[in-house]
Amino acid sequence: QNEGLIFEKSSPGKKAYRLSELDVPAVDASTLLGKSVRKEYGALPELSEIEIVRHFTRLSTWNYAIDLGMFPLGSCTMKYNGRVNEAVARFEGIAEAHPYQPESLSQGALGIMHDLSQYLIEITGMDAITLQPAAGAHGEFTGILMIRAYHESKGNARKKILIPDSAHGTNPATAAVVGYQVQNLKSNAEGMVDLAELEKLVDEDTAALMLTNPSTIGVFESEIHKIADILHAKGALLYMDGANMNALVGKTRPGDFGADVMHLNLHKTFSTPHGGGGPGSGPVACKAILEPFLPTPIVVRKADKSLGFDYDRPLSVGRVRMFYGNFGMFVRALAYTLANGPDGLRLTTEDAVLNANYIRAKLEGYFDLPFKTPSMHEVVFSDKLQAKNGVKTGDMGKRLIDYGFHAYTVSFPMIVSGAMMIEPTESESREELDLLIDALQQIAREAAENPELVKTAPHTTRIRRLNETAAARNPVLRWKAPPSSISLTPDSAAKEW
Amino acid sequence: QNEGLIFEKSSPGKKAYRLSELDVPAVDASTLLGKSVRKEYGALPELSEIEIVRHFTRLSTWNYAIDLGMFPLGSCTMKYNGRVNEAVARFEGIAEAHPYQPESLSQGALGIMHDLSQYLIEITGMDAITLQPAAGAHGEFTGILMIRAYHESKGNARKKILIPDSAHGTNPATAAVVGYQVQNLKSNAEGMVDLAELEKLVDEDTAALMLTNPSTIGVFESEIHKIADILHAKGALLYMDGANMNALVGKTRPGDFGADVMHLNLHKTFSTPHGGGGPGSGPVACKAILEPFLPTPIVVRKADKSLGFDYDRPLSVGRVRMFYGNFGMFVRALAYTLANGPDGLRLTTEDAVLNANYIRAKLEGYFDLPFKTPSMHEVVFSDKLQAKNGVKTGDMGKRLIDYGFHAYTVSFPMIVSGAMMIEPTESESREELDLLIDALQQIAREAAENPELVKTAPHTTRIRRLNETAAARNPVLRWKAPPSSISLTPDSAAKEW
Amino acid sequence: MRYLPKSPADRTAMLAEIGAASIDDLFATIPAEYQLKRDLDVPRQHGEQEVIEAFKAYSAQNATGYASFLGAGAYRHYRPVIIDSLSQRGEFLTSYTPYQPEIAQGTLQALFEFQTMICDLTGMEIANASMYDGSTGAAEAVMMAVRVTGRNGAVIARTVHPEYREVLRTYAQHQGIPLTEVDYIGESGRVDLAKLDAAITEDTACVLIQSPNFFGTIEDVAAVAEIAHAKGALLIVSIAEAVSLGIVAPPVEADIVSLEAQSFGVPVGFGGPYCGVIACKEKFLRQMPGRLCGETTDTEGRRGFVLTLSTREQHIRREKATSNICTNQSLVALMVTIFLTVYGKIGLRELAEQNLAKAHYAANTIGANGKLLFNSAPRFNEFVLETKDTTEAANAGLLKEKIIGGFPLGHHYPELGANASLWCATELTTRVQIDAAAAALKA
Amino acid sequence: MRYLPKSPADRTAMLAEIGAASIDDLFATIPAEYQLKRDLDVPRQHGEQEVIEAFKAYSAQNATGYASFLGAGAYRHYRPVIIDSLSQRGEFLTSYTPYQPEIAQGTLQALFEFQTMICDLTGMEIANASMYDGSTGAAEAVMMAVRVTGRNGAVIARTVHPEYREVLRTYAQHQGIPLTEVDYIGESGRVDLAKLDAAITEDTACVLIQSPNFFGTIEDVAAVAEIAHAKGALLIVSIAEAVSLGIVAPPVEADIVSLEAQSFGVPVGFGGPYCGVIACKEKFLRQMPGRLCGETTDTEGRRGFVLTLSTREQHIRREKATSNICTNQSLVALMVTIFLTVYGKIGLRELAEQNLAKAHYAANTIGANGKLLFNSAPRFNEFVLETKDTTEAANAGLLKEKIIGGFPLGHHYPELGANASLWCATELTTRVQIDAAAAALKA
Structure with missing residues (x-):
């Protein structure tokens, strides 16, 4: 089935809505609004309900999704999204709670925030937390703001943030947004932090190191405590990017091994659905020294034992978002935590790491493994062996689509040329992993024997490779009515569609 | 994606459930049940939640559905199923009402039954109704039982039921189940009831005529009142099969034109979803003379104005189903009726008839039209023109699948050889109809120019034509574990899958 | 009507293609005397929110928030999401x-x-x-x-x-x-x-x-x-x-x-x-x-x-x-x-065992305030209780505590008298509810 | 854990394929002193029904069944199903x-x-x-x-x-x-x-x-x-x-x-x-x-x-x-x-008109029991009301009638005093609710 744009399916006079009867006198908008009244409505479509249901149902069938199969996307942690979480998020008292309703009538919502906060503090080994940031990068922003406020409280905001060359792009972007210079920290031969290099770079101008652990090549920084010591010795702090927390929950705690502040991605580790790109949620947990700088408000237990918001925090970095953050995601993350319990959380981590190592064991030899250090929850190969035949990581990723999988991560981390970054997560069965392994082994064979087949993949999708260059060169970012569509003749409608 | 049977994906020790903690002392089943305790569990599968979600999500993608496109299935009335109906059916007080909870705590459920009953009585022009039958055929059974009880109350149950040769198979099957002989009534050249023939056949042994109106060729029996008169003159009754009520609602009422008893298909006319074959609901409406014979219980308004069930009905035919029928379907049918109102119901009928006539106008000439009588909500062509090239109605139905539609009805009504029975319903837009018309015109061309293409259709489906003969000759009606699956080696699991 | 995918212009154009002057032409085969010339007497067209409100009102008139011991052919079990x-x-x-x-x-x-x-x-x-x-x-x-x-x-x-x-x-x-x-x-x-x-x-x-x-x-x-x-x-x-x-x-x-x-x-x-x-x-x-x-x-x-x-x-x-x-x-x-896929062979057994345990506890606890009938054969999750009062009186007392008691058996089994009722406990029945029912029956 | 698609046998076999003696081998790169050897102090694993019950309890502690006149950046509108x-x-x-x-x-x-x-x-x-x-x-x-x-x-x-x-x-x-x-x-x-x-x-x-x-x-x-x-x-x-x-x-x-x-x-x-x-x-x-x-x-x-x-x-x-x-x-x-597809260009206008009408009626009705501020410019569906009592007192009175009144403005706009609040009416606000709020403010 093909399906045009919703605007191309619209005809004047079709309706999918009917309002309740108006129970107050009607008003004349022009009288009330004067020249502020609206006159033009542009391309907003007019359709009936069944046409809308079909439109979005048909569109949905062009998507790949976790419910259909595996996303071996390194660093993205695409795992199962429990459906009970969606159900509880829709309970009336939760979905219809207004952020400004009296605290006495918000004890349930405050309870959700309070309880989730406690569990996340326990899981990270930190002392305090804010749930306000709307996503991971927003959490980074908040954390670095807190670091800046901390240093300012000591009289000097300092100037620079150290960031390993293996880091996510959000790390340097965040440091810049908060007004810090970014200093690059080269990885050592194992793809990890080079302690000697770090020692050299850390000085009195260093505000913090932003470190992802396990690193973006899926390796635990074994000398993490030494890294923390080097930073702390110079008064600098350790910011931990929690994107890879799926490898650690229940097995070790960043607060214990020296991190001062970190964010969590609830849409990764805590299984809130990605939804085609969001919403996310990026709580920031910190040590006690940073607590005074948390954004306002924070949830507190008041003298009368009820919960409330505390806005009176003079050292706070201020607000990073209106209201309290992506509350709906807190609900889902809390439901996930309850469904798991301590044993489930630990087993989840163990299975995630087991899966990655299983893939590594089965694919070594088929693909180049640039770093031999033990893998945690993901493994990074490179296309070195296949590139000889002109087959790049991106080609093999596209070819994987033909085998019924999403591509792995193809252009990250940057320290590996031609990276093939695979994170299975705990949600994949052994049977599914074996299918992925079979597919990648087969692709390795194809790259050797029939490189053209791989270079022109995917072959089985509704649409073939798209011209991204043309899209960027001549951006078409919205639909515009073609001149002809104004006067459709009776017969032309079907053909248009 | 392929997807094996759920049993083939099972492994011992996987779980998708976790019960609440038991808050009473555990018991020993063997002690309590003795030799009645269960020992064997057969093939019930063991999987995790994500595997189950994927299994049924993947399976669903192999189905065609109203949400994806049109079902031009004659007589089946595949129309849009409003989603608000699904929402209200899940309200706690509705979904969790126990059929035996006290009447004082069931006024909402009784209200739904009462109000829907009133509206259906108004729509059909009848005097009384039962909602108890679980589907259309079950409604027929109930209606014929009532006819029998009526005749018995007059001292003679009579012997036979007249049924036109154009009728649905359920009509004769029903008459037989109620202990009547079936006498076939041949249609006249217009595909309608032959009044002379009828006059000849109706006698003191005739209990009733079962008549579908509009007939199964989509034609209104213009002389319906004469048919009723002929029957009534001999003390026989007119049973109307309401399968085609979608052509009449708001435009005419069976009670007004002489029907004594009829069933409605809530899953057709009142848009409760077909769900791959059910559940349905087949209320039976009747004239006052038949009211004493309705199944027990019926909903009544009691002296204190509250609603209740009346079980004390000595002339009743008895129960046809436990409890009160497919209550969940009443909820949806009532929601549909409220969403439409009198104007919406009438416009719905008008659009349904408009759509059928539009298709007829556009396809006449391409296909043989065996009956030229004016069409109501459906139109019946035949494959006469194409059969010359060996292309049968079934082939063209399969070929229509390649064009993104469900097949039309291919083997019914039996009075038309090679019938192509098309009912678009009101839910199809003009744009969608034009696509169907284009497709059928194209298929007519293909049948002339490239019959093999049509005879081997469908070509675009996941699976090709299935061997139905083999299925019937050697029935395999359940999965059985292959001997090998008992001792899967570690490596074989993936291949099995 | 919001379910109908036609614009007024569509209808006009389609009638023209058919060659009909008006929609009523298409209904001309219905004898005039049987054509309905008035609106059906059903409620006016409801907006979606009005449909929701109507059913909220129906729903609110049914029991919610009651503990229930009804089974008798319709069983309350947890439905996985x-x-x-x-x-x-x-x-x-x-x-x-x-x-x-x-x-x-x-x-x-x-x-x-x-x-x-x-x-x-x-x-x-x-x-x-x-x-x-x-x-x-x-x-x-x-x-x-x-x-x-x-x-x-x-x-x-x-x-x-x-x-x-x-x-x-x-x-x-x-x-x-x-x-x-x-x-x-x-x-x-x-x-x-x-x-x-x-x-x-x-x-x-x-x-x-x-x-x-x-x-x-x-x-x-x-x-x-x-x-x-x-x-x-x-x-x-x-x-x-x-x-x-x-x-x-x-x-x-x-x-x-x-x-x-x-x-x-x-x-x-x-x-x-x-x-x-x-x-x-x-x-x-x-x-x-x-x-x-x-x-x-x-x-x-x-x-x-x-x-x-x-x-x-x-x-x-x-x-x-x-x-x-x-x-x-x-x-x-x-x-x-x-x-059945969610529970599987192990889960179904565990689920049944919980039912057995709940009903066993309920029979003993609630049964202590009356007489349990049919004790000499094994049972699953239902039991028959003869209360001291009539079922009608006992259930009326329970309703005051927001408890729906057992199904009265007197109508279908007159030989059991007016005091016998059929009780059911499933995995959804809590100990608190069972104890409350027992207490209410005792009172 | 019911979300994890592995049998115990799968785990054993996979470790064998990797060549690891136990799962802990795979975590050996974490220094021993930082390995968590205890259970996390979070609630025990919940069954699905227990998760539902937990959130029903949270939900019940929030306002439900209240009429609300809150807007101020978060607006209650009907959500088509x-x-x-x-x-x-x-x-x-x-x-x-x-x-x-x-x-x-x-x-x-x-x-x-x-x-x-x-x-x-x-x-x-x-x-x-x-x-x-x-x-x-x-x-x-x-x-x-x-x-x-x-x-x-x-x-x-x-x-x-x-x-x-x-x-x-x-x-x-x-x-x-x-x-x-x-x-x-x-x-x-x-x-x-x-x-x-x-x-x-x-x-x-x-x-x-x-x-x-x-x-x-x-x-x-x-x-x-x-x-x-x-x-x-x-x-x-x-x-x-x-x-x-x-x-x-x-x-x-x-x-x-x-x-x-x-x-x-x-x-x-x-x-x-x-x-x-x-x-x-x-x-x-x-x-x-x-x-x-x-x-x-x-x-x-x-x-x-x-x-x-x-x-x-x-x-x-x-x-x-x-x-x-x-x-x-x-x-x-x-x-x-x-x-936006459901409402389309005509529906969105109708919806906005209803909001305008409701807010206009609310401003006049509720406003009669106080003073409407900022009258000289057009407004959409919110208005600022100066009540006779302080907002705190007025809202406390309204809460008794299960009405959540306007958002207090005194904190952010001290110049407006303690009696000013921001009220919102949308298509979901009923005349009955508006009249009730007005009556409560009058009392």
Whole structure:
């Protein structure tokens, strides 16, 4: 089935809505609004309900999704999204709670925030937390703001943030947004932090190191405590990017091994659905020294034992978002935590790491493994062996689509040329992993024997490779009515569609 | 994606459930049940939640559905199923009402039954109704039982039921189940009831005529009142099969034109979803003379104005189903009726008839039209023109699948050889109809120019034509574990899958 | 109307293409005197929110927030969330009966899985793709036994659900199938085997029992089977509480099993839609009513599924069909299939064990305030209690505590008097609720 | 754990394949002293029903059954049912950011439709694929204006939502962007144009206003634009109540519009997730933050959609990116798109008219028991009321009648005193509720 744009399916006079009867006198908008009244409505479509249901149902069938199969996307942690979480998020008292309703009538919502906060503090080994940031990068922003406020409280905001060359792009972007210079920290031969290099770079101008652990090549920084010591010795702090927390929950705690502040991605580790790109949620947990700088408000237990918001925090970095953050995601993350319990959380981590190592064991030899250090929850190969035949990581990723999988991560981390970054997560069965392994082994064979087949993949999708260059060169970012569509003749409608 | 049977994906020790903690002392089943305790569990599968979600999500993608496109299935009335109906059916007080909870705590459920009953009585022009039958055929059974009880109350149950040769198979099957002989009534050249023939056949042994109106060729029996008169003159009754009520609602009422008893298909006319074959609901409406014979219980308004069930009905035919029928379907049918109102119901009928006539106008000439009588909500062509090239109605139905539609009805009504029975319903837009018309015109061309293409259709489906003969000759009606699956080696699991 | 995908211009243009002057032209074949010239007297068109509000009002007039001890053929069990997440997908919800198998493999494969699970659970060799419910399924099973045996009569235990028996009477009466009811034994609540033996004649096609029966008692199926088979009658076992199959041995000695699968993930929903299903020995296949899904291959040899053996059905055989059933309960069967997949063989047993434990605790705790009947046979999750007060008085007292007590038995079983009621406890019944009911009965 | 698809045997076999003796071998790179050897102190594993019960308990501790007159940045509107029926489909809910467009055309086409609708509604030429929310969107818009103009400072109306202004301060402070706030006029509640003019300097990158503003008053956007543009500053208009766009003229004079689209089918949900979006003139494209979906063709010439111009974004440009935003609010944008498709151009106007009528009636009725402020300018669905009692006392009285009154303004606008509150009426507010609130205030 093909399906045009919703605007191309619209005809004047079709309706999918009917309002309740108006129970107050009607008003004349022009009288009330004067020249502020609206006159033009542009391309907003007019359709009936069944046409809308079909439109979005048909569109949905062009998507790949976790419910259909595996996303071996390194660093993205695409795992199962429990459906009970969606159900509880829709309970009336939760979905219809207004952020400004009296605290006495918000004890349930405050309870959700309070309880989730406690569990996340326990899981990270930190002392305090804010749930306000709307996503991971927003959490980074908040954390670095807190670091800046901390240093300012000591009289000097300092100037620079150290960031390993293996880091996510959000790390340097965040440091810049908060007004810090970014200093690059080269990885050592194992793809990890080079302690000697770090020692050299850390000085009195260093505000913090932003470190992802396990690193973006899926390796635990074994000398993490030494890294923390080097930073702390110079008064600098350790910011931990929690994107890879799926490898650690229940097995070790960043607060214990020296991190001062970190964010969590609830849409990764805590299984809130990605939804085609969001919403996310990026709580920031910190040590006690940073607590005074948390954004306002924070949830507190008041003298009368009820919960409330505390806005009176003079050292706070201020607000990073209106209201309290992506509350709906807190609900889902809390439901996930309850469904798991301590044993489930630990087993989840163990299975995630087991899966990655299983893939590594089965694919070594088929693909180049640039770093031999033990893998945690993901493994990074490179296309070195296949590139000889002109087959790049991106080609093999596209070819994987033909085998019924999403591509792995193809252009990250940057320290590996031609990276093939695979994170299975705990949600994949052994049977599914074996299918992925079979597919990648087969692709390795194809790259050797029939490189053209791989270079022109995917072959089985509704649409073939798209011209991204043309899209960027001549951006078409919205639909515009073609001149002809104004006067459709009776017969032309079907053909248009 | 392929997807094996759920049993083939099972492994011992996987779980998708976790019960609440038991808050009473555990018991020993063997002690309590003795030799009645269960020992064997057969093939019930063991999987995790994500595997189950994927299994049924993947399976669903192999189905065609109203949400994806049109079902031009004659007589089946595949129309849009409003989603608000699904929402209200899940309200706690509705979904969790126990059929035996006290009447004082069931006024909402009784209200739904009462109000829907009133509206259906108004729509059909009848005097009384039962909602108890679980589907259309079950409604027929109930209606014929009532006819029998009526005749018995007059001292003679009579012997036979007249049924036109154009009728649905359920009509004769029903008459037989109620202990009547079936006498076939041949249609006249217009595909309608032959009044002379009828006059000849109706006698003191005739209990009733079962008549579908509009007939199964989509034609209104213009002389319906004469048919009723002929029957009534001999003390026989007119049973109307309401399968085609979608052509009449708001435009005419069976009670007004002489029907004594009829069933409605809530899953057709009142848009409760077909769900791959059910559940349905087949209320039976009747004239006052038949009211004493309705199944027990019926909903009544009691002296204190509250609603209740009346079980004390000595002339009743008895129960046809436990409890009160497919209550969940009443909820949806009532929601549909409220969403439409009198104007919406009438416009719905008008659009349904408009759509059928539009298709007829556009396809006449391409296909043989065996009956030229004016069409109501459906139109019946035949494959006469194409059969010359060996292309049968079934082939063209399969070929229509390649064009993104469900097949039309291919083997019914039996009075038309090679019938192509098309009912678009009101839910199809003009744009969608034009696509169907284009497709059928194209298929007519293909049948002339490239019959093999049509005879081997469908070509675009996941699976090709299935061997139905083999299925019937050697029935395999359940999965059985292959001997090998008992001792899967570690490596074989993936291949099995 | 928001469900109608036509603009006024579409309607005008289409009429022009047809060559009709107005829409009424298309209804001209309806004699003028029968054309409805007024609006139907139904409520005005409601907006979506108004529909929601209307049903919120209906819903609010039903019991919510009550603890309930009702079972008696409709059982409250926890419904895993994914049942609705998956069965509400448009591809399942809005698909048709799978007569075009090439574009209905989703429904067909699920039905094949359903049939397999039902076979395994009931201990039968084949199962159909669903019947309306347990009551009509039991009636159809009796008619099937008549066809199979060529005999004409059925012996029914009085411990079969009273409404099932009513339905059976309605079905049997005009086919001239005589029904004989057999009483139960006072100590056990089980069917009286001696009387049963006496009731079976050479013209008895089948014996119908229910297990667990209407009193919650598990019948001695093997003993009943022996008696029935000795006289050449078939044994039909009806099961109303499907979760019992998680811990109670399946009636493998039966010839036909009629199961009401509502307990497997289907809302009690004021009595429907539910999911009946008939399972039996393979040799009765040709007399089985209802749809059957079978495995086959496509033209390229790939496994696929089709509706099969439809020569038994009404659309082919008309008045000679095995039943007049057409529409069944397919979507509900899908819910059942998902439920059984979620629990699986281990979970179903655990679930049944919890029911057993809850009912055992409830029987002891609540039973302490009255007299438990039928103690000499095992039971699953229901028990019969004789309260000190009449059931009416006892239940009225319980309602004040927001507790719905047991189902009164006096109407259907007058010999039990006015004080007997049938109580049910499932995994959803909490100890707090049980203790509260006991306390209220004591007071 | 029921989400984990492994049997114990799977785990054993996989460890063997890896060559690990135990799972702990795989965690050996974590120094022993940091390995957690105990259970996390979180609640024990909950069954699904226990999760449900836990959240029913949380839910019950929040307000339900109250009439509410709260708006102030979070608006209660009816959500058509199909928003959830469709957006909850696994293909949308559980898909990833559409970096692999060949298998993400569903999400991409919906985003392209979203961008188009946002352009049409706001009167802008381009729109992005969403921002976190209206508050961060406004802050990002200011930073965007700084990049576009090369100037460094922003002038902000005090009638912009107080929390938006707080967020902006947080964003601006460490980038050294000075912010100047401009007061409003007492009669109209509109930004004081004279003071605004005075506040704009040669280093002012932009003026930020909200319309309808925090008092519900519609700003004179054209007049503000003229003043800003005369001094070379850009105008950013923030819109918090998106439904106003159904009846209020779009801010076509603005250079950048930052819209909070929550009103379009997104639950108030205690403040999030919502759906911000930035729209602007095409010439600012390269400085736009966030993802953009663009049209292109595949190798066979078919139309398709891709994420485009990612060279602006952090994953390519790192510290030189237009923003650090990565994850956005894609699924919420889909809800917005479905909402706008359901209402369409006619429905959105009708909906906005109902809001206007309800608020007008509420202002007159409830306002009769106090004093309405800011009467000299038009408003949409909010109004500021000065009650006779303090807001605290008035609201306490209303709560007794199960009515949640207006949002107290005293904290953010001390000059309005302790008696001023902000009231909102939408299509969900009933006349009965309005009359009840008026009666309660009178009493």
